[in-house]
Amino acid sequence: MPADAIDSANELLERYAGLALAELPRDTAIFDAHTHLGNDIDGMVGDRDELLQIQRAYGIARSFVFCLDEPDRQPAFTAANDRSLAHAAAAPDELLPFVRLDLDDRPIEEATRCLDLGARGIKLHPRAQRFLPDDPRLEPVFELAAERRVPILIHGGRGLPPIADSLARLLDRHCPPALIVAHAGIVDLAAMAENFAGRAGVFFDTSVWSALDLLDLYRLVPPEQVVYASDYPYGRQPNSLLMAVRTARASGLDERELRAVFHDTAVRIADGLDPVEPTTPRGATQLSHPVTFLRINQYLTMASAMLWLRHTSDTYGVIGLALNACDERSNGHRIETDQLREVLLVTRDLWDLASRAEDETAQRRAQRGALRLVHLASVLSVTNAA
Template structure:
């Protein structure tokens, strides 16, 4: 058995009472050909292996066994003219499962307003931008029509806006690009994924200063993250989660992670956080982000 497969086999089907019921705000449900391309690129860039299944049924069995109630299904368009089809595909999967909270995406060179309005009218609950891969920064003016519609429809946006795991030279990420978006659209709920790594402290400062800014824990707070990138989750003190639990939420990046799904919650559960903090992290904050609270 490979190391990655052995790690995946550690997934414990016995849910922890502090975790259940949980909402995973960062899951990638996409067509198989796109998943294969993403995994191939990550393998080439970082040498990661991927032990997890990527079909909806198998994914949901793992998530349900862990205690996941719902998950945000996040697509992203790495080139023009695929977002419409991708958004429709995710929406169709949401029709078949009560677990799926469908998000949508758009490329900066698409008919941005038309694509996003169509997706929102079809039921998309928010937008996802993988900024370095899509080569679009949070403050790119091409996306203004999308942001204006997010405000109009009261839909949140989740950005990969940080430099991790391999984007420190990308001009499309970083706390200043994210801060510029927040300054321009303070009414839009916006999340930076991965705790803003590798600029976590600066992203926490942005969160503290803006009521509509969120962070997610995905990948960065895994107990196994140090095996895949140079980040120690213990560098973030408990006080960050206790003080900002209403705007920090659990996410996993599943199934495109090179470690076990269990490890995504394992490090957080190893901390001695208040019960109310865990309820926020694992469930209630995601509902706030989605506009349900």
């Protein structure tokens, strides 16, 4: 029955929520450095009530929040930025608004307007708004951030050519109190680390899809330069927290450093305090992993791509292949593979439900549920043995 698959998925997510919170240091408050509210042109929706419900359920005390790439973004993201300010005004102790800018449309005027109205930082998205860090129109934006003593958060994920070198040159000329490179800077992480590892005031947020990206981030960047982020509504709980805490622990971060990643560093950014001087990266340079989990992760990567592309059914049978890999009994990880099997069985049921859905809304709900569970299983396949 459809309700069975949905209820089973919700029960699993609730159980792993408890696990994620239990693996954090005791009584750790959380600060989410990257969330969105609004309606994106890709169909994604960030709802304020839902975000606040998530934050309160997971002990997330505050978050930086900004709009999505909204259908009414012209002119200058004005309407969307006004909504961000209104969302923050409705929950001033929990939501700290950033102004999103379009370099083609009065960026300094819009940034100044919103900062005067209470915006706490600036959000830049070079992929969505089609610019690169060597664009001369960025110079006055960074100059304004430095003058007004507000942080900048810039997209550093997929869909861009390498940007690290030009971003470093820009930062050398105009240095805001904090620059947060979103999505762990995976657009060119090695060059990002070469330019910025050890540079106080530059930070990387943890909002990525793959746990392997975070393991590499901790290998290259000191923990004092990492801040927790979910990328809501794209990133979801409990996956986001579980991935962040497990990769941090696997990389050798101690309790103090974990508290800094999940709360203290972002609080210093929000409150305009000087950054803590970076130490050294903690992560291992090599990862030893049972072949069984590598096989499972490979099939889950294939499933993720299919679900992102909105395949209504598992036409390649990749969930079945992952389940078969879970049958391996001689690798000494029976408990962990049984955990994965449980998640994958519900994933299979949800994906099957999507293939039989009679309307698009029900289909999308089942597909997104399956995607959340595929991601959870992917996190487990990397971190259970790490």
